[in-house]
Amino acid sequence: MKNVKITILKTTLDAELAAQYGVPGLTACPMMREGQVFYADYAKPEGFCDEAWKAIYQYVFALAHGDGKTLFYHGDWIAKPNVAICSCNDGLRPVIMKLEGTDEEAERSYVPVR
Structure with missing residues (x-):
């Protein structure tokens, strides 16, 4: 299993939806910052x-166990192998992330329960 690099590309705020549904003073996500990098396995x-x-997490898992050459969804989503562009589920202030498979072995080893 390989590590997956997660880069925060963009923090956003949909001002129109936030004005209609958000609490007063809602801002872009306070937890994540553009340029922040994390590494994950499972x-x-x-x-x-x-x-x-x-x-x-399902994309991270797929990249951690992938061959580094496969395009997601048969090549009709992302043009670069071993990459996924995803966002969180916050409809008012989604965070956009780039996930990249690496050649670096993960430190943890997953042992399935039998």
């Missing part, structure tokens, strides 16, 4: 948002 990295992890 477990959520320290300091990473729980809700964002729920949105991306």
Whole structure:
């Protein structure tokens, strides 16, 4: 299993939806910062948002176990192998992330329960 590099590309705020549905003074995500980098295998990295992890963990898992050459969804989503661009589930202030498979072996070893 390989490590997956998670880079925070963008923190956003949909001002129109936030004005309609958000609490007063809502801002872009206070937990994540553009340029922040995390490394993960099958477990959520320290300091990473729980809700964002729920949105991306299946892609992290796939990249950690992939061959480094395969395009997601048969090549009709991302043009670069071993990369996924994802966002968290916050509809008012989504965080956009780049996930990249690496050649670095993960420190943890996953042992399935039998």
